[in-house]
Amino acid sequence: MEEGPYKYIRDGNGKVIRVIRIGTRKSQLARIQTDSVADKLKELYPDIHLDLICANVMT
Template identity: 65%
Template sequence: MRVIRVGTRKSQLARIQTDSVVATLKASYPGLQFEIIAMSTTGDKILDTALSKIGEKSLFTKELEHALEKNEVDLVVHSLKDLPTVLPPGFTIGAICKRENPHDAVVFHPKFVGKTLETLPEKSVVGTSSLRRAAQLQRKFPHLEFRSIWG
C-alpha cells in the first residue's frame, strides 16, 4: 500500500488542520495510507518579535517547501494566509479545503465584561498579531488603539 507523506508545522492548530485534510483524503482514497511529518519552521522559532516587523512571507512555509523539493514529503498543508502572493516556481496550490469557522474571538479584561468593541472607552488598547486585522478593526473602530502582540 502506498504511503503519502504529509508535511505540516508542529503547532497545535497546524496539526488539527492537517488531521482534517488527511481524514478527507482517507475518505476519498481508502487504498492509501498517510504519514504526517511535523516540523518546526522559522516562524515557529521567532517568539520575541512581531511577525509584521520581520517582513518575510515564507516564515511558516520555507522549511516545508524545502522538504517537498528534497522529496522528504509528498504534500504539505499550509494556512493560506501564510503563503506568499506568488508561489515559488514549481509549486502549486493543489486544493483549498472547506473553510471552518472564520470568526475571530475577542477576550476582554474582566472590568470590560459586557462590553463590545463598539462600546469600549476611547483609546482602549486592543492587541492583535495580524496587520490585516488591525487595519480592518481600526477602520471600523477608530476610537480604539491597536498594538501588535504575538501568540
C-alpha cells in the first residue's frame, strides 16, 4: 500500500525516481504559492518528479 507524500517509480531505463506529491487549492494565489515551492524543490533536487494535485475546496 502506498502512503505518504512521496513514492518511487522507475523510468523507461529502470532508473528509480522519487515522486513527491504536492496538494493545493485551485485558486490563483494557491497555485502561485505552490508553483513557487515546486520550482525551489526542482532547483534543490533536480532528480525528483513533482506531482501537483489540485483540490476543490468549498467553505
